[in-house]
Amino acid sequence: MGNRCRLRTAICHGNSRRCGYPGLRAHNPPTFPITQRSRRTYICGVKQPPHCQMTTHKQDAGAQATQMNMLMDIKRGRLSHLSITRCVFNQLLIKSGRALKKMSNTAVGVIPSHVNPDLQEERDRASFNVTELTNIIDGGAEKTLLRKRLEKLIFSDPDFQKFPDIQTFGTNSEFYSATVLKSTKLFKLRRELKWTDEEFDIALRLGGQGHALGLQHGMFIPGLERLATEEQKAKWLTLAKQYKIIGTYAQTEMGHGTYLKGLETTATYDPKTQEFILNTPKISSIKWWPGSLGKSTNHAIVLATLVIKGKKYGMHPFFVQIRSMTDHTPMTGIKVGEIGARMGRMTSDNGYLILNNIRIPRENMLMKNAQVSPDGSFTAKAPNQANYATMVMVRVGLSYYSYQLLSRGVTIGVRYSAVRRQSKLDPKEREPKILEYQTQQYKLFPGLALAYAIFFSSRSLRMKYMEAYQEIKNGNLQKLPELHCESAGMKAFCTDNMLRELEIIRQSCGGHGYLNASGIAMLVTIAAPMVTVEGETTVMYLQVARYLVKRFANASTGQQLDGCTAYLSMDHAAYMCPLMSEDDCRNMSRLCDIYSYRVYMTVSRVAKQLQTDIMNGMPQHFAFNKNLVNLVRAAKAHCYYSVVKDFSKAIQSMQASPQTIKALKTLCCFFAIHGITEESGDFLETESIGLEQLQWIKRLQGTLLAEIRSDAVALVDAFDHHDISLSSAIGSYDGNAYERLFDSAQKDPMNKEEVHPSYFQYLRPFIQEMNKAKL
Ligand SMILES: CCCCCCCCCCCCCCCCCC(=O)SCCNC(=O)CCNC(=O)[C@H](O)C(C)(C)COP(=O)(O)OP(=O)(O)OC[C@H]1O[C@@H](n2cnc3c(N)ncnc32)[C@H](O)[C@@H]1OP(=O)(O)O
Ligand SMILES: Cc1cc2nc3c(=O)[nH]c(=O)nc-3n(C[C@H](O)[C@H](O)[C@H](O)COP(=O)(O)OP(=O)(O)OC[C@H]3O[C@@H](n4cnc5c(N)ncnc54)[C@H](O)[C@@H]3O)c2cc1C
Numbered sequence: 001m002g003n004r005c006r007l008r009t010a011i012c013h014g015n016s017r018r019c020g021y022p023g024l025r026a027h028n029p030p031t032f033p034i035t036q037r038s039r040r041t042y043i044c045g046v047k048q049p050p051h052c053q054m055t056t057h058k059q060d061a062g063a064q065a066t067q068m069n070m071l072m073d074i075k076r077g078r079l080s081h082l083s084i085t086r087c088v089f090n091q092l093l094i095k096s097g098r099a100l101k102k103m104s105n106t107a108v109g110v111i112p113s114h115v116n117p118d119l120q121e122e123r124d125r126a127s128f129n130v131t132e133l134t135n136i137i138d139g140g141a142e143k144t145l146l147r148k149r150l151e152k153l154i155f156s157d158p159d160f161q162k163f164p165d166i167q168t169f170g171t172n173s174e175f176y177s178a179t180v181l182k183s184t185k186l187f188k189l190r191r192e193l194k195w196t197d198e199e200f201d202i203a204l205r206l207g208g209q210g211h212a213l214g215l216q217h218g219m220f221i222p223g224l225e226r227l228a229t230e231e232q233k234a235k236w237l238t239l240a241k242q243y244k245i246i247g248t249y250a251q252t253e254m255g256h257g258t259y260l261k262g263l264e265t266t267a268t269y270d271p272k273t274q275e276f277i278l279n280t281p282k283i284s285s286i287k288w289w290p291g292s293l294g295k296s297t298n299h300a301i302v303l304a305t306l307v308i309k310g311k312k313y314g315m316h317p318f319f320v321q322i323r324s325m326t327d328h329t330p331m332t333g334i335k336v337g338e339i340g341a342r343m344g345r346m347t348s349d350n351g352y353l354i355l356n357n358i359r360i361p362r363e364n365m366l367m368k369n370a371q372v373s374p375d376g377s378f379t380a381k382a383p384n385q386a387n388y389a390t391m392v393m394v395r396v397g398l399s400y401y402s403y404q405l406l407s408r409g410v411t412i413g414v415r416y417s418a419v420r421r422q423s424k425l426d427p428k429e430r431e432p433k434i435l436e437y438q439t440q441q442y443k444l445f446p447g448l449a450l451a452y453a454i455f456f457s458s459r460s461l462r463m464k465y466m467e468a469y470q471e472i473k474n475g476n477l478q479k480l481p482e483l484h485c486e487s488a489g490m491k492a493f494c495t496d497n498m499l500r501e502l503e504i505i506r507q508s509c510g511g512h513g514y515l516n517a518s519g520i521a522m523l524v525t526i527a528a529p530m531v532t533v534e535g536e537t538t539v540m541y542l543q544v545a546r547y548l549v550k551r552f553a554n555a556s557t558g559q560q561l562d563g564c565t566a567y568l569s570m571d572h573a574a575y576m577c578p579l580m581s582e583d584d585c586r587n588m589s590r591l592c593d594i595y596s597y598r599v600y601m602t603v604s605r606v607a608k609q610l611q612t613d614i615m616n617g618m619p620q621h622f623a624f625n626k627n628l629v630n631l632v633r634a635a636k637a638h639c640y641y642s643v644v645k646d647f648s649k650a651i652q653s654m655q656a657s658p659q660t661i662k663a664l665k666t667l668c669c670f671f672a673i674h675g676i677t678e679e680s681g682d683f684l685e686t687e688s689i690g691l692e693q694l695q696w697i698k699r700l701q702g703t704l705l706a707e708i709r710s711d712a713v714a715l716v717d718a719f720d721h722h723d724i725s726l727s728s729a730i731g732s733y734d735g736n737a738y739e740r741l742f743d744s745a746q747k748d749p750m751n752k753e754e755v756h757p758s759y760f761q762y763l764r765p766f767i768q769e770m771n772k773a774k775l
Pocket of ligand 2: 215258259290533535538
């Protein structure tokens with residue numbers, strides 16, 4: 001068996017038992033048109049001159065044989081007592097190394113300049129205009145041009161081009177440095193080119209995964225905007241926006257992240273000096289997790305419990321200098337550092353912070369929502385939850401970020417499935433693309449549909465947020481409870497489902513999905529903390545449930561509800577499943593009615609159970625805990641319904657060609673019916689549908705998989721993620737997955753030396769010892 005076969009087996013046929021070593025002749029021809037001449041010389045998808053193929057093969061075989069003979073000699077004891085010097089071994093290994101290197105210079109490492117025909121074939125069969133859909137996603141053709149202009153500018157920088165490799169192979173420290181470089185470059189470009197906020201947002205998104213200074217824009221600046229007075233903004237916001245100070249948002253402690261009333265860091269007012277004294281009283285009070293805190297920032301918004309004359313006034317924000325502006329060392333009384341290695345890549349330097357009698361002027365409390373006067377009197381302009389405003393904003397942002405991550409993941413999964421061929425469907429035909437398998441479609445298309453659903457729904461949430469934020473800024477907090485419910489719900493729904501789908505997509509890529517170079521493995525680890533940050537999923541769903549139960553109680557007294565819970569005040573008494581035939585299952589309005597009835601029933605049941613428990617004398621907190629699982633179920637049902645509704649509404653109001661609308665409608669319908677099949681127990685139990693309807697829906701699911709299949713590549717192309725943003729060997733636009741995989745492996749630092757130092761240190765002495773040993 002020559003190298004070609006071995007290589008081919010390793011990369012191309014990881015899981016194919018039937019094919020064994022199919023070589024290059026039989027039923028697995030190269031994936032792009034080649035001439036008669038080049039057909040003979042095709043190795044692993046790469047054309048090469050015939051002479052290279054022969055020499056490479058011969059040299060390598062020769063070196064292998066010599067090495068094998070020597071090992072046999074050692075085994076037989078002939079060489080065991082000879083001094084097998086490092087030099088002899090080296091010569092042998094260098095020889096075989098040279099052979100391999102020669103091979104890698106010729107046979108591999110060449111990425112074809114054309115698109116893989118398997119992928120091109122998919123693009124040629126698209127039923128709609130991909131650019132039109134890209135323009136819709138970007139917000140108009142001119143916005144697409146703007147993004148592409150920024151892409152061209154940013155990705156022409158060699159430091160950005162290098163980033164995917166550092167992400168794949170770099171150490172945590174190297175990766176961190178690269179993300180600092182990336183952040184500072186973008187910040188500088190913003191200044192120099194006078195980017196608008198929109199342009200800068202696009203640039204941040206394009207920059208791929210990880211921004212060491214991401215919290216500056218993610219939370220520090222938004223925190224100052226939302227929590228500081230006008231006077232304070234004039235002082236610090238300007239500095240932050242000009243990058244003269246770099247900051248973070250330090251709220252979570254080792255002992256408490258969720259329960260904000262339990263925060264232990266104290267800010268005690270001293271009226272004599274008109275200062276606050278900040279302290280970390282015990283180990284559980286250490287600030288733990290804030291992004292960019294570990295090594296990057298020199299300032300922080302520190303959230304601490306305000307104490308005046310021994311009385312506690314809840315959590316409030318304070319503006320604190322953490323590090324020196326001259327040499328970046330911690331300020332006196334401050335201990336700060338990195339919290340340690342984490343799952344996956346370090347996309348930010350999460351840190352810890354200990355405050356020991358840190359005195360800050362009274363004016364350093366961010367006093368938009370509450371003030372402490374020089375004599376120590378406390379006045380609040382708004383409920384304490386007004387101080388949670390930054391979190392609400394980030395929750396809205398994370399919903400959209402979920403789209404970003406998932407759309408990248410599904411782009412990788414679908415493109416790879418269109419170029420990967422494995423096993424057999426029809427024994428007489430060549431191996432099919434794995435995208436042909438219905439099970440593969442079932443792994444990929446829920447994620448594809450979810451990406452679009454999240455995109456449209458988070459866009460709608462962002463618009464609601466902007467509207468409500470203007471009112472909240474002017475002191476009208478009326479919309480805050482609903483905004484809190486919607487942002488908490490969407491944050492939980494989007495991050496939770498995005499992570500689940502990404503992991504399924506990763507598995508759908510088989511073995512290669514486990515490689516960093518695939519890009520998809522990295523996306524899973526980047527997505528993993530998103531379910532925890534900014535409000536853990538269950539906790540956020542429970543906030544939604546609390547709001548739903550309250551609104552249900554209002555509706556029960558005859559109040560007409562509006563907003564996202566309007567359905568709770570509708571008359572559901574005469575509900576009958578609106579699906580009369582299989583054709584009805586494509587009717588989005590009917591599917592929405594089914595969803596709305598399911599939520600209504602889920603909310604009403606748990607609300608009634610709570611009421612019964614409390615009426616029976618159970619303390620309220622106990623009754624809540626007894627019903628938590630059903631409360632979360634109700635919240636999830638509400639969120640799924642909201643997303644289905646938003647997705648469907650967005651298509652209804654869309655200005656687009658009939659073909660594009662049709663493709664999106666198919667996807668939207670699939671999203672809705674997939675949700676029903678996944679939760680069929682709930683839908684049946686609440687009698688939102690019957691058994692017959694479930695059978696129709698399941699049949700339609702199969703039909704829709706086949707319909708989506710023909711547009712799958714076009715639907716992911718429409719996201720239009722740049723290859724550098726994707727950082728994926730198997731999901732790049734050209735579909736040359738195997739060549740890129742091999743090319744990527746060559747860059748692994750482990751491959752820099754033919755023989756690893758551990759060989760000389762451990763393996764060789766071990767082999768020698770084993771050979772000396774008597775049986
Ligand atoms: C890179 C570029 C950047 C671009 C940015 C965009 C995104 C990009 C993302 C990529 C980077 C990722 C960055 C990640 C950063 C993570 C940062 C963090 O984790 S930071 C740390 C994040 N940490 C967390 O998220 C902590 C999670 N914990 C909490 O938020 C709260 O403790 C709680 C909600 C659980 C409870 O609230 P609590 O007050 O303790 O107690 P009760 O339950 O008794 O509620 C009482 C009443 O208050 C009401 N209400 C509550 N909240 C709100 C609100 N926000 N509003 C209004 N109202 C609210 C509630 O409804 C109730 O009303 P009612 O019924 O009485 O009428
Ligand atoms: C990568 C990353 C970045 C972060 N960045 C920042 C940052 O910049 N600034 C910052 O301040 N913080 C940051 N955090 C902290 C983050 O906000 C918290 O970890 C998060 O809010 C969850 O809180 P927790 O860790 O206390 O989880 P816990 O609340 O301890 O959750 C553990 C379990 O307890 C359950 N639980 C807790 N309370 C309840 C309840 N009331 N009812 C039912 N179940 C409950 C949860 O559902 C969960 O299953 C970051 C965290 C991570 C992982």
